[in-house]
Amino acid sequence: MIALTNIRDSIPRWVYISFSIAGFIIPLAVWQIICNMHIFSALFLPSPERVFKSFERWTASNLWEDTYISAYRVVSGFLLAAAIGVPIGIYIGTFKMVEAMLQPINDFIRYMPASAFIPLVLLWIGIGESAKISIIFIGVFFQIVVMVADAVRNIPQKYIEAAYTMGANKGEVLNHVIFKGAAPDIFNILRVNMGWAWTYLVIAEMVAADRGLGFAVLQAQRFMDTPKIFVGIIIIGILGLLFDLSFRIMHRIFFVWSYK
């Protein structure tokens, strides 16, 4: 008998994978059973079969184009937020002066809903690609900043002191200790925010889009095409999951030292 419920105990790999698959199969089965009972009209809850048919129809038309443009928007917004947010986070976590100046305003904006910025983005940036990218950017940038600042603060003081006693100057401490030491955490923060970036896609494509997965979901809503809404949401979920998985694999490769 395998003990499965001991606190934090590891379980055999095959058991783990079986449970992971079950986590997907069971909701799918429940979904199918509910549809077989014909409680709800297909408009509210289409059957898995109808959703799959819708997926096939979409594939035949422009699913890949929609996917490509959406991925482009998400990745661009995310990369821009990371490229600016990570250095700012590092500086906030390292220098009290920068923290005093930027952290309160960052926290203030962080709690504003990204969707509320849509009118401003339209006004300031217009209706092109950069408008959609901006919404994604606004959605994750302020989170990246605050999380990276925290990661940097978690570097134990003893490493910084050790570097100084070995003759390192401020810049070298920043490079070799603070950045290198926080890198695995920063990478994980980026992984989590990549996921959040996908969740902002539908909002981003509310801004005068004529293509994209989020746009297609909104369009399907207008035409009460519930199966297509399901397909759109599921595809966004799968893409998010794939990105997450590749970040995890890269983490294992880049930061071998952070694993026991």
Added chain:
Amino acid sequence: MSAGAVDISHIFKSFRIKERKKLVIRPVLDDINLSIRPGEKVMIVGASGCGKSTLLRLVAGLEQAAAGSISIDGDVVNGPGADRGVVFQQSTLFPWMTVWNNIIFSRRLRISLNSRDEQVSRAVYRSNALVTLMGLEQSVESYPNQLSGGMQQRANIARALVSSPKVLLMDEPFGALDAQTRETMHKVVSHLFSVEKTTVMFVTHDVEEAIVLGDKIIVLSANPGRVDSVFTTESLKRDEDGIVIKNDSLFFDFKEQILSRIRETNTLRVTADLLQRVAKTLV
């Protein structure tokens, strides 16, 4: 680097601490004066909390004194630098570098790729020598978290010595090790001390360790810390390797003298009176 004379003159140090919600100033070191000759191995002992670590951190340049000055070969200390290597009780090896990269870290900082080959090879030569001396040959490619506590401290010592510091500062470096590993480390380090001419300031709460490794033993009194007494180990019996013989009445007496000074100067002494009062509250 040469010499390594440490001159500590009229050092005062206090900390602002919160006591019953009020900020109070607690004096920790009170007029410390020490003069350490180049190459001397000085052990600092004293009750817990008497300011041993603080004194070492002042010499390292990691703390600033309220008054007084510390100088190394006449150069006043104002901040940390590579002329003073430091080993703490807790390993400070960077977990993100291999042991080798940790050891060569301080050299890497100062030797650029375009500097003369001779400089690079000298740094590598010294690093290799220290790796051998510390018995780390098998561990250089490992990451610190793959090493035992004892091996980590060996690597910390090698790293602290790689840039040939004038002074090596050690704050209870073996305090977290088990008794057997500590015994081994004593052998390794007394050999190291006999070949490395660097000056050493070594804090420990283990009086035997102090006697075995030191030329001179300084007892700090507590609250506030002052230099209470100074002992030298030169009159003790040694074996042919120069290691102090522990199984000797001279050794016992010497150890007892030091212990009694530490007991005497510890303000948190457990007196018979205190024990009686505690006993009453327990009834």
